[in-house]
Amino acid sequence: MNWGVLLLPGSNCAEDCFHAVDQVLGQPVRYLWHKDTDLGDVDAIIIPGGFSYGDHLRPGAIAHLSPAMTSVKAFAEKGGLVIGICNGFQILTESRMLPGALLQNKGLKFLCQDQTLRVENNSTAFTSEYEAGDVIICPIAHNEGNYYAKAETIEEMEANGQVLFRYSSPDGEVSDATNPNGSINNIAGIINRNGNVVGMMPHPERSADSVLGLSAGKGVFVSMLKHLEAVNS
Template sequence: MKFGVVVFPGSNCDADCLHAIQTVTGQPAEYIWHKTGSVDGFDCIVLPGGFSYGDYLRCGAIARFSPVMRPIVEFARRGGLVIGICNGFQILTEAGLLPGALHRNKNLQFLCHDTFLRLENNTTPFTCRAAKGQVMKIPIAHGEGNYYADQETLQQLEANNQVIFRYCNPQGEVTPAANPNGSLNNIAGICNRQGNVLGMMPHPERCAEAVLGNTDGQLIFQSLLDFWQRRCG
């Protein structure tokens, strides 16, 4: 399985993602420059965190028009695996691969700390190693992580089981106090209707090794590898 990590001007989690993927999965991973016109040869594309194009205009709005995004959109629509983390999630919404938008945090402050997530759907390629309801500790680092969608879209997300992660307390209870940024329905991550595109605000690559004091993030990368191995027989 070959991973590609996209590098935009302003990306700052690209090296973290590449290292975590190689360490956790043992699979090949390469950078993909934002001006690249093809993603042929890759099995999973990662849009990492950071501040693409300095977050000018709004988060992800300019990155949406990078040359690499056209082949990524086509790749995703053919069923290719795509994960956007933090700024990558913002880019996926701007590109129309995921519904909704990420607004400024409710307290208007940049947040950088551990959060607890409850896994709502373990049938996706990104979560197939986990148990539904499993609680994970994964850090956030964002100023615009407040997930918003209109009520019709929210209802569709819930009905189609597209909400993958919710902010919760350590006991797995989804409460207002556990919501760090004001996201509707405590949403921390969603997938598209087909389940092959995931966007999440927390950073699994920052908690994927024991040396970091937490390995909960390994689940995302291990799930992808398990899914791919089953797909390939």
């Protein structure tokens, strides 16, 4: 399967994502330049973290208008798998490919820490390697990770199983005490209604290779690969 990692001015997690696909999954991967509208024959796209366009105005506000994003949107509309991590999640909400928005962390501090997450829904193309209720460790590193959406939207998303990950304690308890940034319902990662676009603030690519000491994030990439292999076989 062919993977693409979008490169925007200010992306700083692109190489980690590239490594996760190339070295951990052993799959072909290439960078997609933000000015290019031709994405080639990719089967999955990763929008990496970083500070695209310096996070000026709002994180993702300028990036989501880049030429490549028009093609990413069209790719997703045709059912292609897209995952936005951290700044990538912010870009996906700015582009309305995912509902809601990421506000400044409630505590006003940039957070950089290992974070425990509870897997909520494992019946997706991005989480099938996990069991619902699994607790995984994925690092977070963000200033605007406070997920917000209107009450009706949250209700709808919860009813449809669109919440994939929640900030939790190591034993899977979800409460205000385990919420690092003020996100509504401790939401750390979500999926769109069609099940092919995911946004998450935690970094699975930083916990994909066991040499880094954490490997639970690998499940996201393996789930995606298995899904692609199943639909293309």
